Amino acid sequence: MSANPKVSVILTSFNRGKYIRESIESVLSQTFQDLELIIWDDASSDNSWEIIGSYVDPRIKAYRNDETRRYVANRAIQEVATGQYIAIHHSDDVWEPEKLERQVRFLDENPSIGAVFCQTHVIDETGVLLEDDSHFYATIFDQPNRTRFQWLNFFFYHANALCHPSILIRKLCYEDCGVYRKGLGQLPDLEMWIRLCFKYDIHVLPEKLMRFRVRSNEANASGNRPETQARTATEFHLILENYQQIRSAEEMLAIFPEAEEYVRKEEFEPDYVLALLALQDKALPWARLFGISLLYRLLADPEKASRIKAGYDFDYRDFITLTGKYPVFPHTDETAPVSDLIQSQVKILKATLMESENRIAELQQQLSEQRKSHLAIESSLSWRLMSPLRKISSKMQQVAKTAYLEKFMAMGAPHKGLEVDVDFYLKMYPDVARMGLNPADHYRTHGRREGRLPNPEYIQKLGDFSEFTVTRETLLIIFAEGSAADSENFLIEMMALLGLRYNLIALVIEGDERRMSLRSAGAVVFQVAAKNANPVLWEAVIDNICRCQTIRLALIDGIGPLCFSRMLARLFIPTISLPHDLISENHSAGALEETLYWSSLTLFPCQSLLTAARSFFPYLDDRIATVLRQGLSLSALRKQEPLASLHCSPRASNEIVVLGGGELQYQSGVDLFVACAAILIQESPNVRYRFIWIRESEGTTPDQKYISSVVDQIQRMGVAQVMSYFDKKSPATPGYAEADLYLLTTRFSAFSSEGLEAMAAGLPVVCFDQGSVVPEILSEEGLDEACVAPYLDIHHMADQVRLLSENENQRRAIGTRCRSLVRQPKFGREAYVSALEKIACSILDRPTQIRADIEDIHRSGRFCYDFASIQLGREIPEKERIHAYILSWLTGIRRTKPTPGFHPAVYAAEHGLANPHADSFADYIRAGCPQGPWLQHVIRPMDTRKLVVPENQKVALHLHVFYPHLLSAMLERLEQNTLKPDLFVSVPHADHRILVEEILANYSGRVVRLEVVPNRGRDIGPLLTQFGAELLTNYELIGHLHTKLSPHADPDIGASWYFFLLEHLLGGVGGAMADTIIAAMVADPTLGLVFPDNPHPVGWDRNLPHALHLAKRLGIEKLPEHFNFPVGTMFWARAEKLRPLFDLSLTWSDYPAEPVATDGTLLHAIERIFPFLPSPACARNAVVNVSGLSR
Structure with a gap:
């Protein structure tokens, strides 16, 4: 026998003490023994629970509700049952000994069948076979087998005819289709069968393998009483809504072949067809009400009403005629005599049917005997030996059948309701597009069989x-x-x-x-x-x-x-x-x-x-x-305490019970719970602790490796004797009332229902700061000192638990405050919805504004697509690229500039927006494109033959070479220029000097200095400290570049950035850019700093404190919040522009030692301070842009 039984039998009990022992015995005496029997008593007031308790069989798991709740089978299925198959049993019915054996064998041999029923004997209260053939239950369960589509047709017109306690169903079916729907008192099983048959075939064994008991006073739950008649009518009308999941003509015709006259391929409206079927003469009155309601709702939809009129010539006038034709609400007083007459006629008719039914029974017996003979043949040796040949034959027949169908379809056979949306099909299935196939042909010949969707409406x-x-x-x-x-x-x-x-x-x-x-x-x-x-x-x-x-x-x-x-x-x-x-x-x-x-x-x-x-x-x-915080649901606040533990030893008077809970995952912090327990046991030997972890039974799959490590931790820390584990949904789980406090050790859980539920139950909760919403609530109410530990500080947490353990009054007081906290109206669903509506109002008009901004920007023609949105791909439509730009500034994610030289944030800060919700660039366009600090001069590639380039001796270029293998490519770009600046080269490692010297030998200009410098200050240290004085004294214009890999970033990003900087500052696809930049600076003496315009603006980040200190030393009075700067610290500058930095006389010790942080250092502050250096004669900055280049 496997660890889990193959079959879980669920026996529901309510006030059936007279019969329940016989029901239990009929399970325990089954010839199939690999089972568990789950008995769930729904608060019986008779002796049922005492009888249940008298059994000591280990296969029995017994539970009892504290009050009548109904639907106890749902809890058993979802929370307790472990079997592959589930059998439902009632406490007044009896199984034949071989029932499970035959049903299990059938399901094992037929994996495509979801559930198997059986035919039944009907017995009276004394257990005697029912002899009144006119009784409603006499033959109702004697049903032939049908396909799932035929069963759906039967249920629609005739309601239920399957015996619920005869079922054996795969647990997978409940997991896939759901359990019994609450709110139905008479027909929850029928509603379940309908959902089941929409996905699975079912089967009815012809043998009568159980005895179904009927009560003489119609005391069965389904007995023929006025209240059950009324409830049945109402519920049948409601559950027919399940049929509205039919969306295709193909499925409609499979279930209702009689619907063929209503199906129109061009104008198929499934709800209209359902309505007509419900109004047929053979339909029940309650189904007619369903049909009338469907038509009423369809006509209320103008689009559907128009479609129905066009396809079926049906409108509101026809509807009014129908409502007068079909009475759906019986007039009791007027129909009572007629009803009595009908009932007597029914008895007469049933009597005349006896002969036919007897004949059917004889034929069924013959069929059963023939099946036995067939089974004998199948079990023979010759039959087994011929199995491979039969499979080959079957496969050949299937191939032939498929070929015939394909040929038939190709001839134009009707294929109703499954029109193929060509664009959708090709996008949905790129393999079809790649092979150049016709979508309609592919779907007809292959796609439908493969489960592909012909169009998006087929859901x-x-x-x-x-x-x-x-x-x-x-x-x-x-x-x-x-x-x-x-x-x-x-x-x-x-x-x-x-x-x-x-x-x-x-x-x-x-x-x-x-x-x-x-x-x-x-x-x-x-x-x-x-x-x-x-x-x-x-x-x-x-x-x-x-x-x-x-x-x-x-x-x-x-x-x-x-x-x-x-x-x-x-x-x-x-x-x-x-x-x-x-x-x-x-x-x-x-x-x-x-x-x-x-x-x-x-x-x-x-x-x-x-x-x-x-x-x-x-x-x-x-x-x-x-x-916007969520609170606990009403069901969580109102739920009753779980039953007392069946497995914990009685609680000692001085014992402190500490609860914890959550999934058995690393994030839940089970290991932290155990570690905290170990600290408490070691440091408080005089306190008797018991620690209980309650696992959520729903959610992610347990992490077995993590669980194993926790088990090992429990043993090694010596807390096994005081540690228990329970499933939250199990009735055996201890309730909050049995605990003294709750230990919330989650590493992070945004909502943390466990902690909130514990607070609602009046327990003090000790937790980690930043671990969930719970510490936020506790801290706001001043309970952080007693209940909130620093993040993952288990020693601090243990101290808080110990203090609460030693002070009962404080523990109770905090528990009371916790309870009142989470029950405040501000945590309720009404408050949440009200807050949600208020927040929603603030953003409802945002998309309208975005659309207007997109249109104005697009119409202006000023948006630079190859600069602002190159990462989106050139195939993206222009308006979508503008949309992405606008969202980048609205969200602060992937921010990009719309065009070179314009900074949206500077515009918003300095100019202001006419509409505070509008995009800055759109506002700039609407304002007539005004001049201001938000605009910077843009240097673009020019015909270098017309440029005035200064003598080489007036221009210097500092190259810091940390990666020698990148130097050659840098020099190749430099050689494209007429200008050959004097080179000042720094290397941080002596062993690189020789290699760099060899590479520099190919440079056609002068190499003035090649120096080995300390590996400190990155590229800025050598510029300012090693070469600063000489550069300032001897040159007018200075370039600064360095070999760059950005090892802390994505290699592709670093490489593209490096390429972007070299292309703009030295040259490449844009021509001789060094010549272009230097010529522009010669032509405009006010230009002090030139650098590539980075499409993605960067701010101060964590560098502002360093920058403010540096600005004070440099005499800079104010630093703006938004600005442009040479990202990557590569630029061309006038020597006079750099003088303030050179004059600081920074030494090597002023720079941070390696390894340097990726942000928040003096070096990052200097990188950002360049544009603001106080040089009045050359205060203007310019940016460079080569069309088509971005990053």
């Missing part, structure tokens, strides 16, 4: 836009990744509130369990299968939605691997993203960057998460990122 949808209230605004909610267990309930409750005020459209991955909750909130839910969930399909789906509905606002829950915010920004839809974390197994830091960049606003659930984001993106603008 599942729950609900319809016709349900919307026309006076309400419409919100689009996208679930970008799997549910975040911490915040899921709160989010669903928030959606329910939004559903009261707005029309909701939700996009989810197929199988997302939140879809039905969203549907209940009134949302129209679009489901995309995970295998098809790529940007092409999502964009197409979003485009289609936006063509049908005006989206006022989009909310994106999570980040995920796809950039939904980009899709929405392209459509100028205001978008708010709600990330759960920065980086996860579902997405990278790059996905976070895209989310921040394209979203109108990103709302972080806690300040520490926003702070962490700013560490990645230091220029992140406050306008696009802020904090």
